[in-house]
Amino acid sequence: MTEIEDSVVAIDGFSSCGKSTLAKELARELGYRFIDSGAMYRACTLYFLDNNIDIDDIAAVTKALDNIHIEFQNIDGHNATILNGKNITSEIRSLRVANQVSEVATIKVVRQQMVKLQHAMGAQKRIVMDGRDIGSVVFPEAEHKFFITADVDVRVQRRHNELTTKGRNVTMQDVKENLEHRDHIDSTREESPLTQTPSHILIDNSYLTRAEQLMIALKHIKSKNKTLVA
Ligand code: DC
Numbered sequence: 001m002t003e004i005e006d007s008v009v010a011i012d013g014f015s016s017c018g019k020s021t022l023a024k025e026l027a028r029e030l031g032y033r034f035i036d037s038g039a040m041y042r043a044c045t046l047y048f049l050d051n052n053i054d055i056d057d058i059a060a061v062t063k064a065l066d067n068i069h070i071e072f073q074n075i076d077g078h079n080a081t082i083l084n085g086k087n088i089t090s091e092i093r094s095l096r097v098a099n100q101v102s103e104v105a106t107i108k109v110v111r112q113q114m115v116k117l118q119h120a121m122g123a124q125k126r127i128v129m130d131g132r133d134i135g136s137v138v139f140p141e142a143e144h145k146f147f148i149t150a151d152v153d154v155r156v157q158r159r160h161n162e163l164t165t166k167g168r169n170v171t172m173q174d175v176k177e178n179l180e181h182r183d184h185i186d187s188t189r190e191e192s193p194l195t196q197t198p199s200h201i202l203i204d205n206s207y208l209t210r211a212e213q214l215m216i217a218l219k220h221i222k223s224k225n226k227t228l229v230a
Helices: 019-030 037-050 058-065 095-104 108-121 134-138 152-165 172-188 210-229
Strands: 008-013 033-036 070-075 078-083 127-131 144-149 201-204
Touching (some): 008 134, 019 127, 019 210, 033 037, 037 070, 037 078, 037 127, 058 108, 108 127, 108 134, 134 144, 144 210, 152 172, 201 210
Parallel strands (some): 008 144, 144 201
Antiparallel strands (some): 070 078
16 A cells, blocks of 8 residues: 555546546555545436436425435445445446436535535545546645546547446447537636636546556656655
């Protein structure tokens, strides 16, 4: 395990560019908790869909948020997303949720509630959190920030492989349209758009292996840690 000062590691970037993979591996290396903030927006989306909440009706959305309880649990060595006591880890990866989640993530009251939860999860530091606004809005003072990107065709191929391996019947075109749609909304929305701040370290992993990407991130963390503790 790599010993560093207790800190927050923020990982932001586009959809399907390997943020969660890096976040999980870094968390394991550092002995930190991994938090997938996208899963929280997906959990809200699933709740709204299953309970027929009209996402344009802010009063209904606000009321529904009181009934949404999200937590993460380690189940059989995997990070499971739990919504109101139910394991929804697999369900929130469906296209049904993916097609709606970016719209849900534009809603101010939803973001406010998720950020509150994220702050509580990071209060003791020692977390690696991935998302779109972690280094810019949620933890602007995070000790370590990475912005991950990859070519769009590489990202489509990766997501398609991931979905078809899980038995989902989707075409490359479906995946590409969904990805481009989400990237567009995530980067242009009014509330906390995806932003690379000057303090984010940029990693383009189009042609990097997972091991190479992890090594690069760890190298940055160790060298920054030296300056933090000096
Ligand atoms: O990382 P992901 O694909 O699971 O994220 C799902 C959606 O949630 C995505 O469209 C962007 C949004 N999101 C966000 O707006 N802010 C975050 N911190 C994390 C995700």
